[in-house]
Amino acid sequence: MKANIIEELFYGNILPQETKSNVTSELKDKLRKMSETEDKLRGILSDETLQLFEEYVDKSNEFSCISSANSYITGFRHGSRFTYDAFIDE
16 A cells, blocks of 8 residues: 555654755855855854854854744645545635
């Protein structure tokens, strides 16, 4: 018997976070610019302000991770609702 997608997800055979996304040239350009700006900042900041900057970067990364997870969950729920509406007659 073929396992359904929910079982596959449950048993860890589907790992949404490992799904490859298309990194567009626009995204690559933005990442390059971010990296260049970070390098410039690291070169001019004192030890004390550099430590504060690194704390900011860590908190920003934590926020991005939580925000991405929330967006994923919201999208998943919307997709589930669309599927439900498509197959269940009122």
